[in-house]
Amino acid sequence: MTAVPRTPADEAATGTGVRSRPRAALPALCATQITSWGIVYYAFPVLAPRITADTGWSPAATTAAFSGALLVSALAGIPLGRVLDRRGPRAVMTAGSVLAALALVTIACAPDLAVFTAGWLLAGVAMAATFYRPAFAALTRWWGDDRVRALTVVTLAGGLASTVFAPLTAVLAEHVTWRATYLVLAGVLAVVTIPAHALALRAPWPPAAAPDLAPGPAPGPAVERSRPFLLLAAALTLSGFAMYAVVMGLVPLLIARGATPTEAAWILGLGGVGQTLGRLLYATLARRTGPTARTVALSAAGGVSTAALALIPGPLPLLALVAITAGTVRGNLTLLQATAVTDRWGAAQYGRLSGLLTAPASLAAALAPFAGAALAGVLGHSRLFLVLAALSLAAAALSLGTTPLLAAGRAPARRRRPWGREGGAGKLVSPAKRGCD
Numbered sequence: 001m002t003a004v005p006r007t008p009a010d011e012a013a014t015g016t017g018v019r020s021r022p023r024a025a026l027p028a029l030c031a032t033q034i035t036s037w038g039i040v041y042y043a044f045p046v047l048a049p050r051i052t053a054d055t056g057w058s059p060a061a062t063t064a065a066f067s068g069a070l071l072v073s074a075l076a077g078i079p080l081g082r083v084l085d086r087r088g089p090r091a092v093m094t095a096g097s098v099l100a101a102l103a104l105v106t107i108a109c110a111p112d113l114a115v116f117t118a119g120w121l122l123a124g125v126a127m128a129a130t131f132y133r134p135a136f137a138a139l140t141r142w143w144g145d146d147r148v149r150a151l152t153v154v155t156l157a158g159g160l161a162s163t164v165f166a167p168l169t170a171v172l173a174e175h176v177t178w179r180a181t182y183l184v185l186a187g188v189l190a191v192v193t194i195p196a197h198a199l200a201l202r203a204p205w206p207p208a209a210a211p212d213l214a215p216g217p218a219p220g221p222a223v224e225r226s227r228p229f230l231l232l233a234a235a236l237t238l239s240g241f242a243m244y245a246v247v248m249g250l251v252p253l254l255i256a257r258g259a260t261p262t263e264a265a266w267i268l269g270l271g272g273v274g275q276t277l278g279r280l281l282y283a284t285l286a287r288r289t290g291p292t293a294r295t296v297a298l299s300a301a302g303g304v305s306t307a308a309l310a311l312i313p314g315p316l317p318l319l320a321l322v323a324i325t326a327g328t329v330r331g332n333l334t335l336l337q338a339t340a341v342t343d344r345w346g347a348a349q350y351g352r353l354s355g356l357l358t359a360p361a362s363l364a365a366a367l368a369p370f371a372g373a374a375l376a377g378v379l380g381h382s383r384l385f386l387v388l389a390a391l392s393l394a395a396a397a398l399s400l401g402t403t404p405l406l407a408a409g410r411a412p413a414r415r416r417r418p419w420g421r422e423g424g425a426g427k428l429v430s431p432a433k434r435g436c437d
Contacts, residue, residue, distance in 0.1 A: 036189065068124065073131070090201035093129060094198045130193065151338050277331065310389060372384065
């Protein structure tokens with residue numbers, strides 16, 4: 001079969017034509033993801049006990065302020081996604097870095113709970129502008145067909161955020177107050193992320209690659225109202241809620257099984273090792289499976305690993321192995337979410353569609369710690385994990401319907417990839433050889 005000619009838009013999007021991808025973008029985004037996640041997100045759990053002890057604010061109130069930031073981040077990601085599609089990541093991520101530093105200064109200097117909460121709401125907007133979603137939008141457009149490798153590299157770096165900044169935050173807090181710690185971290189954030197985003201993301205924003213479809217009726221602007229999109233959003237929401245509730249509930253579950261708090265913390269850390277392993281394996285998985293098969297398999301694997309944590313009483317080494325397995329699934333799910341839009345609908349509207357797709361999942365992630373703790377108080381930890389396993393399995397069932405359907409009367413899609421492979425861009429695949437992805 002003859003290859004379909006590549007357009008200038010294709011070449012620009014993949015960095016092979018007139019507009020090459022910016023060389024400094026990938027290392028810069030690795031550095032800024034480690035720093036942004038480590039300071040804006042992971043420093044709070046370390047400092048929260050000191051904040052409540054110093055101010056007298058209740059743990060529930062301070063945690064609610066932080067959760068408010070996560071909720072704002074989920075909502076702000078939708079309009080920011082539209083800006084990313086039109087103008088690229090430089091202005092969004094640079095402004096987000098400035099706002100993040102200002103938000104941390106506000107939090108550090110807050111005289112009362114109201115100002116403290118306002119600082120965190122500002123930080124929520126900064127999260128939407130600097131965390132994974134804008135970085136994913138940049139890499140998806142600039143790296144094109146090679147995006148999985150770039151996304152994997154950045155998420156591997158992001159996975160080191162807690163490893164680097166949780167101990168650093170603890171060391172700082174042992175020598176100065178929590179307010180001074182946040183001021184120091186705000187300075188580090190500004191020095192690292194503002195120039196990195198402003199200087200490394202200056203390349204021209206290439207046009208999105210043309211959809212890989214034969215001539216026919218345009219699909220229209222209603223992707224976000226289509227049945228596959230809505231089912232995918234529901235599946236990622238259920239899966240995300242279960243995943244974050246498992247992370248928050250793992251230590252109490254292990255302590256209830258006889259582990260000491262230190263042993264439970266180490267097992268939770270081993271789950272992070274599994275998460276890194278999962279991200280390393282995702283590229284291989286993407287080459288060998290189609291998007292629907294991946295979504296079903298990973299959601300189901302999340303359900304099985306969560307059920308195993310609920311049903312296996314011990315010993316601790318076996319529970320640690322299950323925790324590593326569950327972490328491996330979580331690592332894959334992060335990249336699955338990052339590629340869900342482009343795998344099904346292309347990169348043309350990635351920022352907007354990704355923002356819409358992940359907003360409910362982000363809301364669920366923000367609510368998961370509170371809802372999980374409340375359910376654990378009623379059901380107990382083992383039954384809670386069984387409920388979470390059921391949610392993951394329900395996500396797998398919903399995922400079966402997430403393959404986009406061709407519009408009525410349209411010709412088969414060009415360069416359609418078979419069930420078992422993602423490679424071969426530019427080549428036609430016989431319908432007889434395709435899987436029902």
